[in-house]
Amino acid sequence: MTELEAFTVDLAREAARVSLPFFRSVFAQEDKGTGGVFDPVTEADRAAEAAIRRLITARYPGHGVIGEEYGADRPEAEHVWVLDPIDGTRAFIAGLPVWTCLIALRHAGQPRIGTIAQPYLDEIFVGGPSGARLLKGRTETPLRTRSCAGLDQALIATTDPDLFTPAEREAWVRLRAGARLARLGCDAYAYAMVAAGTIDLVAESDLKIWDWSALVPVIEAAGGRVTDWHGETPNDSGQILAVGDAGLQAPALSALSPAALARSV
Template sequence: MTEYEAFAIELAHEAARVTLPFFRSDIGHEDKGGAAGFDPVTEADKQAEAAIRRLIAARYPDHGVIGEEYGQDRPDAEHVWVLDPIDGTRAFISGLPLWTTLIALRQEARPTVGVIAQPYLDEIFIGGPSGARLLRGETETPLAVRACEKLTDAVISTTDPDIFNGAELGAWTQVRATARLARLGCDAYAYAMVAAGKMDLVAETSLKTWDWSALVPVIEAAGGKVVNWRGAAPDDNGQILAVGDARLIDQALVTLRRAAV
């Protein structure tokens, strides 16, 4: 395990220390979405990101940070940590253990270490130069995607079809109609299941840097691939396609590419 992989795990444990006492409590939330629609944030989101930032500043004061709750600090640094303290706040406030903490290290503008952590289930999915694995307590299990040659055999996911605009929704609907099974509402946990070989494809839109950066090292270290809807590297246009088997990319892009930005 590399130094930065070990530190990413340490950050995940620190976030869990903050978030778990709030989960399934009487915690309230604010709506920061306004006219754009309901977008909740809680004290757990804010306190967890603040705690992670404190550890980064103490250990690596020259590193940059980009976080959902507190914005950017030296985003052009050689090493930049990208944070989403609670991805899936809607699930969090609903008592559903599908929210995750997302932590990525970006080097030369490319995510090289990623963590998808679900502390209530005691799961840390990590990917990086040392490979991909699931940590549960003292147990480490290698992560590997599964083979799925045809979209008609695939188990796919998106968080909510309502995230898509008209053209995107039409493209997603065609992909969903072709696939064997679709599951909704999983947020970033669906990407962890792709890396674990339990699901085959996730397609989403309107994702911010902190929503997708951690997913890339986890899935790719497990043998999968993450691209945008044009088939290129993920970017801040926010349209993401993640697959366990790269043979699914072209099959999904037949329709997704028509709505690509």
């Protein structure tokens, strides 16, 4: 691994050290949602992001940081860390081990290194210039997406169709109708499974920069593709399509693109 890839893994392990004692325990939480939508944040989220930021500041004081819990610090820097200390907070508070810690390093505006870490399972999926791998204990396993003959053979995923707009939900229904099997509720862990070659496609919307930046290097280094619903580089539309086999992109976009949001100019 490169120095920066190794440091990203160190950050994931520090986040695990801080967050894991809270899991399936008693911890403070609050609802930051509006309009009746439950959007929880816990003391574990905040403690983990604070710990990651401390290490970044100590090691790379010139780097910027964008985090879900504590906002942006020098987001215009050449190197910017993008942090989601606990992606899948609803799963976390339910005691389900599919929440993850997402850490990305963006260079010149693009995500180049990423980790998707699941501390309870002792898994760190890392992707970057030196490839993609799963770190579990002392074991390091290369990651590779799997081939898929067609959408009708694909296992697809999204977190919750109720999070879609009506048009997006219709698009998901079209996509689901053409697929073999769909699974729900895995948040970013589903993207790790794309890189690992057990899920073929994930489609989601309304994702923030900290929700998707870490996914891109992991999946792309494993041989997959991550785009928006236009088939282009992800941006602030928040609509994400990840495929393990490039051949799935065209049929997926055929289902999704009618609901694709206009791209920012």
